[in-house]
Amino acid sequence: MAPLLSMNRISKRRPDKAREWLFDDITAAIDKGERVALLGASGTGKSTLLRIAALLEPIDDGELHLEGIAQISFKPEHWRKKISYVAQAPVMLAGTVEQNLRTASELHGTLFDEPLARRCMAEAELGHLDWKKPAAELSGGEKQRTALVRSLLLRPAMLLLDETTSSLDPTSKEAVEHMLNRWAEREGTAMAWITHDMEQSRSVSDQIWFMGDGKLLERGDTKAFFQGPSTEQARRFIQKPIEREAGGNE
Amino acid sequence: MSNLALVSTLVFVAITAFLSIRKKLGLEKDILIGTVRSALQLLFIGYVLHFVFDTRNPVFIVLILLSMIGIAAWNAGSRAREIRGIRLRIAITLACTEGLTMALLLGFSIIEPTPQYIIPVSGIVIGSSMIVAGIYLNQMKRELEASRGEVETLLALGGTAKQAIQGAVKRSVRSSMIPTIDGMKTVGLVQLPGMMTGMIVAGADPIEAVRYQMLIMFVLASSAALTAILLSQISYRLWFTKDVRLVQSPKQDTKS
Numbered sequence: 001m002a003p004l005l006s007m008n009r010i011s012k013r014r015p016d017k018a019r020e021w022l023f024d025d026i027t028a029a030i031d032k033g034e035r036v037a038l039l040g041a042s043g044t045g046k047s048t049l050l051r052i053a054a055l056l057e058p059i060d061d062g063e064l065h066l067e068g069i070a071q072i073s074f075k076p077e078h079w080r081k082k083i084s085y086v087a088q089a090p091v092m093l094a095g096t097v098e099q100n101l102r103t104a105s106e107l108h109g110t111l112f113d114e115p116l117a118r119r120c121m122a123e124a125e126l127g128h129l130d131w132k133k134p135a136a137e138l139s140g141g142e143k144q145r146t147a148l149v150r151s152l153l154l155r156p157a158m159l160l161l162d163e164t165t166s167s168l169d170p171t172s173k174e175a176v177e178h179m180l181n182r183w184a185e186r187e188g189t190a191m192a193w194i195t196h197d198m199e200q201s202r203s204v205s206d207q208i209w210f211m212g213d214g215k216l217l218e219r220g221d222t223k224a225f226f227q228g229p230s231t232e233q234a235r236r237f238i239q240k241p242i243e244r245e246a247g248g249n250e
Numbered sequence: 251m252s253n254l255a256l257v258s259t260l261v262f263v264a265i266t267a268f269l270s271i272r273k274k275l276g277l278e279k280d281i282l283i284g285t286v287r288s289a290l291q292l293l294f295i296g297y298v299l300h301f302v303f304d305t306r307n308p309v310f311i312v313l314i315l316l317s318m319i320g321i322a323a324w325n326a327g328s329r330a331r332e333i334r335g336i337r338l339r340i341a342i343t344l345a346c347t348e349g350l351t352m353a354l355l356l357g358f359s360i361i362e363p364t365p366q367y368i369i370p371v372s373g374i375v376i377g378s379s380m381i382v383a384g385i386y387l388n389q390m391k392r393e394l395e396a397s398r399g400e401v402e403t404l405l406a407l408g409g410t411a412k413q414a415i416q417g418a419v420k421r422s423v424r425s426s427m428i429p430t431i432d433g434m435k436t437v438g439l440v441q442l443p444g445m446m447t448g449m450i451v452a453g454a455d456p457i458e459a460v461r462y463q464m465l466i467m468f469v470l471a472s473s474a475a476l477t478a479i480l481l482s483q484i485s486y487r488l489w490f491t492k493d494v495r496l497v498q499s500p501k502q503d504t505k506s
Binding site for chain 1: 399400402403404406407408409410413417491493494495
């Protein structure tokens, strides 16, 4: 059976220096329900790779396939409904929390599953939140979790999570990790996480993709990666938590 | 107006040039070009209108209207020249606004079907619509800078181009219509419009001049709405690439 998402020889030039590659020749695939943590130093193009997978960024070379069907055969909105990107900096749409949560059902003319939305909000420790409150008034952490639940309610086949817990305190972060793990189990949703938190990458992934030097240097089982990465770059990366945590969105 | 009086109007140009030299504004060259161009352009259109009014041939009326639309579309399109195909969309919009407005004005016998009415009123409609189109485009550029995150969020949730951009479009349509609507609220109290002033100066009864001005104000309101809404509908897709990503941040047009 064809993988859920496959990337074949994806290359992307630097936006500032068009002659140089940000990364090139990236080939990888994710199966239904698989959870991948995408690791690498700042500026290696992790966010760009996820945005490419969500068709929010153009590629300079290569091909994407969804369940074996070339991306070109899809209408972009159909593709994005299946593979949805959740940005690191959450954007609240105009209106209340409830209007934000209803976005996916209103875009696609589907019934709003309120019990599911309430359950997700409670699991994300936002059960106390007044849904009538203007979304713009939420705190950074509340916005990040509301944006995440808003994307979950789309029920995509795959979620692309760009440092989705970066504004959260440890308790909320753990709650979100549990919620997403349960969601993946229940719904069979594949997930690709960008994280700079090694503990998190261990607990939320079955596979690690490690990017460096403009390549996808490693791709393999999470346990095996942390027990003994096969490249020097990955070894150094695991051992230098301070530099890593200083890294931001690229 | 006598020739001597006409020549005397240059005193106002002299005041402008004098102030520019005195205050070192460096605008003398532009003032000179502006003076010569406005005089030549107005004289040219004066002779053209004289000719068209005499011949009363509808072909000439259509030619004049088309050239007005072409120039207006070119000018308003320069607000967003990096958006491919925008000038054609503006031209289509202006042609539709002008066509519908004229059809109603002539259909209801509000104005007479003569070049003396059709051409000046069309000039006002097309000129005002050009400004509305320019404001709309400028506002859209600002919106897509400020609301890029909103548009991308909706795209990432599987929204179509139309769904993703509709908030920005609605806000820009509103912004482009506000000056016309505000103008309706203060006309006669703050400013005496050019058409009415011109008629009064030319000897018309002020009440008759006001009746025509009311017509113009209402026509301008509807043409602003038609232009903004039509242009937004036929151009929203141009802000996206073929595969429905927002076009890269167009540079802000700083011209007002």
